[in-house]
Amino acid sequence: MLVAMSVGATEEELENVRSHIRGEGLTPHESHGMERVVIGVVGDVGARKERVMNKLSSLPGVASVTPISRPFKLASREFHPKDTIVRVRDAVIGDGTLSVMAGPCAVETREQLLTTADAVKAAGGTVLRGGAFKPRTSPYSFQGLGEEGLTFLSEARERTGLPVITEIMERSDVELVARHADILQVGARNMQNFPLLTAVGRSGMPVMLKRGLSATIEEWLMSAEYILSTGNPDVILCERGIRTFETSTRNTFDLTAVPLLHHLTHLPVVADPSHATGKRWLVRPMALAAVASGADGIMVEIHPNPDEAWSDGEQSLTLEMFAALAPVLRQVHEQVSGLGQDPAMAAGINRRGR
Ligand code: PEP
């Protein structure tokens, strides 16, 4: 439920509301707006709902108490109408600018990573990606360089100034990965690894949560809720395609998810046309389509020599292809941003929707 405080409610009244919420074994999560404070009440309220709502309504300084209709609470637009903006080093994600995240599927060698990082920087990319721990379908495939790969990512970060995003698969790796990266990526295969979600949440670092291979939007947002409920507000969602009956592409790119998520949640939405399509020549058109649909950012895999890549070469762009794509992405973003909102859409329903 949502407790909206009156405009001008005092700190004492706020503290009284917080302590009542805690007294019920529930957790208050505050959102400080321009005018008033809204408190999201999170926890298993069950049959006590009516009594708790009545009690909170009667407290001094409370303007209204309303139930949140969605199963995800902190992730919902109802709780947090304003867009969440994630800031990491010089990069800003979700503020209406376009984030361009690029890099190799896997960190292979120091030279491969530094060459790629320089190309990302030169093309105006905003975040460097690269996997050091790779979730591979086969146990015999290259599993990533591990800690050595992380040290190469750190070096690339120092060299270019680009923030680094990399995947984390184990709870016990949080501290290690946090030393070398700026954004923790939870991959599709771990979207419902709940202990991992709690651990990355508690790290306090920005987290990019990729959509599970066959996850519904609601399941995905419930996973985001796990991270948010640890008190970490910096969650980014990444649509990377889902499993359907169609086998012509690696996955089916669900671009409807982009405006739908902007309607349901305040969290930034990034789209990954590389894993969604699995084919290099499909990446550019689908990246452009994702930007046109209102995505806050794009994540693409690039490689100095894709045909020799140790993983996902077929879907990796060459550095030249990326250099040609990046300005076009920005052009489309600029055009689409200037179009304004759908006049038929009720105000505020989809803040970034076109
Ligand atoms: C990746 O981005 O490196 C990756 C493994 O993607 P996904 O989790 O979407 O399959």
Ligand code: MN
């Ligand atoms: Mn990959």
